[in-house]
Ligand SMILES: Nc1ncnc2c1ncn2[C@@H]1O[C@H](COP(=O)(O)OP(=O)(O)OP(=O)(O)O)[C@@H](O)[C@H]1O
C-alpha cells in the first residue's frame with residue numbers, strides 16, 4: 001500500500017465563477033471561488049476564448065495558497081457538453097478536448113474544465129479526469145421517444161451533483177448506489193428530476209428544455225401557443241432562445257432568478273409571487289410523480305438537492321405532495337468540487353475503471 005497521499009486539484013468553471021479546490025485524499029486543503037463579472041466576460045465571443053483568462057486566475061489562486069503544482073497526483077475538471085455518454089469518471093483525451101473546443105453539443109462554461117485539466121496535467125505528466133458531465137445519458141430507449149418523429153428527447157442534467165448526493169444517501173442507508181432506486185431532484189438555477197434505477201439515470205427532464213420551470217428557464221410549454229409566439233414576428237431566433245433558456249421561469253415574471261427575493265415579495269403580499277412559487281413546487285412534485293411511475297413505484301428515497309433546497313417553503317410544499325411515494329431526504333446546496341475529487345479518487349484507488357470517451 002502506498003503511503004503517499006493523493007493530492008488532487010479540482011476545477012469547476014461556471015457561468016459567473018470559476019471554483020477550484022485542492023484535496024488530499026478526502027480532506028479539503030482549500031477551496032476558492034473566483035467571481036467573473038458580466039464586464040469581465042463580455043469581451044469574449046465564445047466560451048473557449050475565456051480559456052487564458054480563467055487559467056491565469058486558477059494559477060494565481062494556487063500561488064496565493066502556496067500550492068505547488070508538482071505535488072499533485074491528478075487534476076479533475078467539470079465535464080462539459082460532450083456527446084451523450086454513460087456516467088462515471090473519464091480520462092480526459094485530446095479527442096474529448098477537440099469536441100469541447102468545437103462545442104458541437106452547445107456552449108457551456110463547463111466545456112473549459114477538461115481543457116484546463118488536460119493542459120495542466122500534461123505539463124506535470126499526471127492524469128486528467130472529468131466526472132459525470134451534464135451530457136450523461138443513461139436513459140432507456142422508451143424515454144427517448146418524443147411523440148414527434150422529427151424530434152428525440154435528450155439527456156442533459158445536473159448529473160454530477162445528483163449522482164454524488166445519491167451515492168451519499170445510499171451510503172447512509174448502508175447500501176451501494178447500484179443497489180437502490182431513487183428519484184433525485186436538483187433544484188438550482190436549472191431543475192433536473194431523475195429516476196435513478198440501481199445506479200443508472202434511466203430518464204430525466206432535459207434541464208434545458210423540459211419539465212418544471214426554474215429560476216431562469218421556462219421548462220415545458222403549451223406547444224400551440226409557443227409555435228404562434230415563434231411566428232409572431234415579435235422575436236428573432238436568438239431573442240426567443242434567450243427568453244426561454246435564460247430569461248424564462250421566475251425571471252420572466254419578476255426580473256430576478258433569486259428565489260429568496262421572490263419569497264420576500266410573496267411575504268410582502270405580492271399574490272403573483274405567491275402563486276408562481278406555489279406553481280414551482282407543484283410542477284416539481286408532478287415531475288417526481290411521473291419519475292416514480294418510471295420506477296414503477298419502487299422508490300427507496302426521494303432526494304431534494306441544489307440551492308433551492310434551502311427554501312423551507314418550497315421544500316415543505318413539495319414534500320406534502322410526494323411523501324406518500326417514499327421518504328424524502330433534503331440535501332441542500334451542491335458539492336460539485338468534492339464530487340469531482342471523489343470521482344478521481346475512485347479511479348486512482350482502483351475502485352472504478354476510468355471510462356474512455358469515444
Ligand atoms: N437559502 C435559500 N433560500 C431559498 N432559495 C435559495 C437559498 N439559497 C439559494 N437559493 C436559490 O437557489 C438558486 C440557485 O441554486 P444553485 O446555487 O444550486 O444554482 P446554480 O449553481 O447557479 O445553478 P445550477 O445548480 O442550475 O447549475 C437561486 O434561485 C437561489 O435564490
Ligand SMILES: CCCC(=O)O
Pocket residue numbers: 134156157158189190191207208
Ligand atoms: C443542463 C444542466 C446543467 C445546467 O443547468 O447548467
